[in-house]
Amino acid sequence: MRLGVLLCDDVAAELQVAHGNYRDMFSALFNDYSKHITLVFYRVIDGEYPKDPDECDAYITSGSQFGANDGFVWIGHLLAFIEKLYEEKKPFVGICFGHQLMAKALGGEVVTSGRGWGIGVNSYAVKKKIDWMKGAGSTVSLVVSHQDQISQLPPEAEVLSGSDFCPYAMIRINTYFLGIQGHPEFTKNYVKDLMTARQPLYSAEAYEKGINSLSQPVDDKLVVSWIVRFLDTALTNSQT
Numbered sequence: 001m002r003l004g005v006l007l008c009d010d011v012a013a014e015l016q017v018a019h020g021n022y023r024d025m026f027s028a029l030f031n032d033y034s035k036h037i038t039l040v041f042y043r044v045i046d047g048e049y050p051k052d053p054d055e056c057d058a059y060i061t062s063g064s065q066f067g068a069n070d071g072f073v074w075i076g077h078l079l080a081f082i083e084k085l086y087e088e089k090k091p092f093v094g095i096c097f098g099h100q101l102m103a104k105a106l107g108g109e110v111v112t113s114g115r116g117w118g119i120g121v122n123s124y125a126v127k128k129k130i131d132w133m134k135g136a137g138s139t140v141s142l143v144v145s146h147q148d149q150i151s152q153l154p155p156e157a158e159v160l161s162g163s164d165f166c167p168y169a170m171i172r173i174n175t176y177f178l179g180i181q182g183h184p185e186f187t188k189n190y191v192k193d194l195m196t197a198r199q200p201l202y203s204a205e206a207y208e209k210g211i212n213s214l215s216q217p218v219d220d221k222l223v224v225s226w227i228v229r230f231l232d233t234a235l236t237n238s239q240t
Helices: 013-019 022-029 073-087 097-105 188-197 204-213 220-238
Strands: 002-006 038-042 058-061 092-095 109-112 118-126 139-146 148-152 157-162 170-173 177-180
Touching (some): 058 097, 058 220, 073 092, 092 220, 097 109, 097 148, 118 188, 118 204, 188 204
Antiparallel strands (some): 109 148, 118 157, 170 177
16 A cells, blocks of 8 residues: 655654654554555645645645644645545545644634643543444543644544544544544654643643653554554445
8 A cells, every 4th residue: 555644744853853753753653564555755835745646545644733724825735635535535544733634624614722732642432433443442542732623523524532622533534534633653752842842832730731641551553553444444445
């Protein structure tokens, strides 16, 4: 499988020495599947796209410091590309910013949440188990870093996991679009350093809670296995 990774930002320069850039994080995330998946990177933040969506079998986004409602030209282009992928039934996984863009592109709404920042490890109730969610329990936990959230689902979306803080943490639209608010590609060490660098953005209570939450286990390996099986299933369905 050729999986196109749509890069929507860069890790802050001061954090790249210890943690690498988003390209490195996604390469590490899919390392166990390297015999099955070839990653192809596109810097969409710089206007770099495949010449044709069929260059890859499926696509996934990185996160971003930017918001789905920011009026940058490159974000508008990415929204249009996501719409095109949907129209062509090309399997797609939106991570954090991409999760929100996916919802907005297909008729949903995204807002800056009145609940404040989601940082550290967040846990979500599993609302629905699909066949490709092998090993799913009653909850799933990932590291997060977001202020915006989906406030209104697009048509045909179904919620796979959520919480009171983030009701739409994982959603599926039809059988070939998947959105995940959390970051399976982030390590807890990276999120700790990211929170420290961004500490002035948070309340003291939110920062302390976020730092303390990092002692909890995360399900990054489980979630990446879901992503791989989701993509395999979506590709199989598209060929039948």
